[in-house]
Amino acid sequence: MPEDWSLTAEEQRAWRRYVEMQHGLERHLAQHLQREFGMSEADFEILVNLSESSNGRMRAVELADATQWEKSRLSHHLTRMEKRGLIARQPGENRYPEVVLTEAGWSAIKACAPANAARVRQLFVDVLGADRLATLSEIAGDVLAAIDQHQKSDSSVGDRGR
């Protein structure tokens, strides 16, 4: 790697500050979900995805795609949530396994989603204000496009050489 790829002190400070914000937000939101609702971030992510699907059910592969979790992590986590009665696993159309929100799962997400959104507003949306929120949204789009570009070039390097 050429040396001039390194970060200036100011760039490094900005990057670290961003990482610190990210960890701070994650930790605060996770603690809040845990303390108020006995819910982990992972539980919440699964429940949100299912509750926003057309009828509270998704194929396991769609859920893996939406969460970007490893298959084994997803499967273990779904087993734990099934034991707690929050979801059920059923064979769906064409026998593809589907994950379904139970009534307890619906109640859980209806209780904690508004409280989580309120925290997001207090700690993030209202702190940024509309202009900076729009800038951040634009930044996120650009960074995601750059990652996408790099992943493509990484895999084409892989195809050629490794």
Next chain:
Amino acid sequence: MPEDWSLTAEEQRAWRRYVEMQHGLERHLAQHLQREFGMSEADFEILVNLSESSNGRMRAVELADATQWEKSRLSHHLTRMEKRGLIARQPGENRYPEVVLTEAGWSAIKACAPANAARVRQLFVDVLGADRLATLSEIAGDVLAAIDQHQKSDSSVGDRGR
């Protein structure tokens, strides 16, 4: 929670886009460290902290504070890194346990830190540009201050009532 704390569609879109960027960056940087250096994000975080301390050594409590990890997670991870020869644990001054970078640990961080910084530049710093980077740094400071404020009021509620 009053209902008007909920997010508008646009606010929710911006928040999700931000979360997506964060996950995308984390995943990409982690994959890169793993593939090129056989190093996890957790390994990297420990090595960076130690390498930036005054002489490659920190008390375990300082490391817990810097990483914000649970004590048991830190202890397990340090055991694994010790087995791989990257760090050593020694009694320090006043017999407080200290964590020390070994020569292999120094070599590892010297190899992977520049490569990681180069990815951060390519996918983040250069994508944002100086102005947006400054805005993001300011945003991060404001959000961290808001979290700090909330944590104080959460714990004072705890003191009073629970």
